[in-house]
Amino acid sequence: MTDAFAQIAALNARYARCIDDGALAEWPDFFCERCLYKVTTAQNYNDGLEAGLIYADSRAMLVDRVSALGEANIYERHAYRHILGAPFILAQDDAGTRAETSFLVVRIMRDGTSDVFASGRYVDVVRLDGDALKLAERIVVCDSSRIDTLLALPL
Amino acid sequence: MATVAAPGVSDSSTISTRTWPREGLTRVPYWVFEAADVYAAEQQRLFEGPAWNYLCLEAEIPNAGDFRSTFVGQMPVVVVRDRDGAINAFENRCAHRGALLALDDRGTVKSFSCVYHAWNYDLKGNLKGVAFKNGVRGEGGMPPSFCMEDHGPRKLRVESVAGLVFATLLPSAPALHEYLGDEIVARIERVLGGRTPVVLGRFTQSLPNNWKLYVENVKDSYHASILHLFFTTFGLNRLSMRGGIIVDPSGGHHVSFSAIDRAAEKDQEYASQQLRSEHESYKLADPTLLEGFDEFPDGVTLQILSVFPGFVLQQIQNVIAVRQILPRAVDRTDLHWTYLGFADDTPQQRTIRHKQSNLVGAAGYVSMEDGCVGGFVQRGIASAADECAVLEMGGSTAESSESRATEASVRGFWKAYRAAMGL
Numbered sequence: 001m002t003d004a005f006a007q008i009a010a011l012n013a014r015y016a017r018c019i020d021d022g023a024l025a026e027w028p029d030f031f032c033e034r035c036l037y038k039v040t041t042a043q044n045y046n047d048g049l050e051a052g053l054i055y056a057d058s059r060a061m062l063v064d065r066v067s068a069l070g071e072a073n074i075y076e077r078h079a080y081r082h083i084l085g086a087p088f089i090l091a092q093d094d095a096g097t098r099a100e101t102s103f104l105v106v107r108i109m110r111d112g113t114s115d116v117f118a119s120g121r122y123v124d125v126v127r128l129d130g131d132a133l134k135l136a137e138r139i140v141v142c143d144s145s146r147i148d149t150l151l152a153l154p155l
Numbered sequence: 156m157a158t159v160a161a162p163g164v165s166d167s168s169t170i171s172t173r174t175w176p177r178e179g180l181t182r183v184p185y186w187v188f189e190a191a192d193v194y195a196a197e198q199q200r201l202f203e204g205p206a207w208n209y210l211c212l213e214a215e216i217p218n219a220g221d222f223r224s225t226f227v228g229q230m231p232v233v234v235v236r237d238r239d240g241a242i243n244a245f246e247n248r249c250a251h252r253g254a255l256l257a258l259d260d261r262g263t264v265k266s267f268s269c270v271y272h273a274w275n276y277d278l279k280g281n282l283k284g285v286a287f288k289n290g291v292r293g294e295g296g297m298p299p300s301f302c303m304e305d306h307g308p309r310k311l312r313v314e315s316v317a318g319l320v321f322a323t324l325l326p327s328a329p330a331l332h333e334y335l336g337d338e339i340v341a342r343i344e345r346v347l348g349g350r351t352p353v354v355l356g357r358f359t360q361s362l363p364n365n366w367k368l369y370v371e372n373v374k375d376s377y378h379a380s381i382l383h384l385f386f387t388t389f390g391l392n393r394l395s396m397r398g399g400i401i402v403d404p405s406g407g408h409h410v411s412f413s414a415i416d417r418a419a420e421k422d423q424e425y426a427s428q429q430l431r432s433e434h435e436s437y438k439l440a441d442p443t444l445l446e447g448f449d450e451f452p453d454g455v456t457l458q459i460l461s462v463f464p465g466f467v468l469q470q471i472q473n474v475i476a477v478r479q480i481l482p483r484a485v486d487r488t489d490l491h492w493t494y495l496g497f498a499d500d501t502p503q504q505r506t507i508r509h510k511q512s513n514l515v516g517a518a519g520y521v522s523m524e525d526g527c528v529g530g531f532v533q534r535g536i537a538s539a540a541d542e543c544a545v546l547e548m549g550g551s552t553a554e555s556s557e558s559r560a561t562e563a564s565v566r567g568f569w570k571a572y573r574a575a576m577g578l
Contacts, residue, residue: 044357050505056513072384073384
């Protein structure tokens with residue numbers, strides 16, 4: 001097992017645990033200060049269409065996303081359970097490590113309804129930022145073109 | 156309880172026994188969001204009636220044979236560019252045994268061929284070929300009396316405005332421009348006129364509610380600053396704004412807009428304070444989210460425009476999108492978002508559009524709530540079919556107004572809806 005594989009798997013495990021445990025305030029820390037976090041669909045991704053449901057090009061924008069979810073936006077209480085696949089290492093170069101990881105996200109509503117909310121893959125660029133491994137890029141490519149009701153918590 | 160109607164099979168005969176509350180436009184009976192007979196009648200009387208339904212952008216089918224499949228209400232429809240450049244639309248249904256003709260959302264074809272028995276149609280929807288029409292080795296085949304011209308999917312009348320393609324099933328419907336009126340056409344032209352749109356992304360949002368609850372929400376300028384707290388929480392309210400509501404004479408179409416008040420902004424001191432935070436504790440960590448570019452000389456920073464029954468063109472700062480509202484069941488709606496840029500955008504302008512698009516869509520800072528609030532109503536009215544919603548904000552009529560503290564454009568929708576439905 002390569003270092004990159006083990007390190008990215010560990011990063012992903014911490015990332016999923018952060019969101020699923022509701023520690024959203026810590027979620028931006030997984031990213032480099034200059035980064036790209038985008039949520040899109042496989043169809044858009046394959047067609048080269050660049051818009052995102054969420055599009056952030058800085059960690060500060062992710063901080064704002066978390067603040068808005070906590071202070072401004074209105075939605076019914078719910079939680080996610082991320083089930084992540086093993087990372088597939090695509091390339092390693094000066095820019096960092098490019099990797100893809102499958103995800104399945106179950107959404108649990110306040111009345112107990114559990115549904116598969118999203119499946120897809122993270123298309124990542126991961127690099128060392130100081131002594132910590134961080135996401136320089138995370139494109140969340142959802143398999144389906146459809147979002148049920150709304151997307152509040154990040155994927 | 157809401158009853159889910161199977162597409163096209165529920166009975167609309169009981170609709171004639173329904174009566175609208177005597178208060179008129181200020182009341183909306185909740186059965187209109189819940190009843191299967193209403194839902195079935197909408198397909199016949201509204202979507203296949205006098206309505207012009209949005210299909211796609213001209214720019215999405217630029218070349219001969221390019222098609223997209225979409226819907227008019229529940230009716231599956233193919234819209235295709237013909238060899239002469241015209242745009243045709245017809246029901247996505249084989250005249251033989253009813254199977255879909257186009258199975259993909261989009262593509263490019265020379266003709267349409269049904270996968271079931273290979274009946275073949277040209278780009279106008281005319282039946283041009285029937286497999287084994289003359290039988291095999293002199294046996295079987297269609298009877299001599301069978302005439303291909305007598306068989307085909309229903310064809311729609313297609314017209315465009317500023318690159319937006321609309322269609323109607325009603326041969327006697329007024330022309331699209333007449334349907335929209337000069338004021339609405341001008342408001343479409345100010346966003347799209349003379350420009351070459353580029354699709355930046357497509358997203359579908361499944362809404363857990365009747366389609367009309369979303370239309371009401373789009374037309375409801377009263378809720379904007381109450382339900383959507385993003386701008387006020389982060390102190391992003393511009394003081395020097397003017398705005399208003401336009402409701403067309405039919406009531407069905409509307410425009411809600413706000414604009415920078417150029418006169419007020421001439422006062423430099425005032426301009427320097429235009430962004431004043433009411434909640435000093437919350438500020439955007441990255442205010443570049445809202446950095447825009449000067450795209451519209453009229454200073455309009457927000458324009459939400461709806462075309463009856465289910466089309467929306469939005470300009471929120473530099474985020475341009477069209478929304479197509481499609482009923483899927485009594486209590487289920489598909490909302491199709493198409494985000495647009497333009498061919499002459501610079502890379503910086505493109506990035507600005509992408510960043511501002513955080514405001515809209517299923518995850519939008521100022522539209523996230525619109526995805527769930529219709530469901531709150533649908534669930535809230537579960538046993539209230541005979542009760543009514545109250546629409547008295549701003550009076551009882553459906554007229555244009557300079558105030559946005561009004562439900563005039565929501566009343567306008569019901570005026571047009573009742574006229575089309577005979578309710």
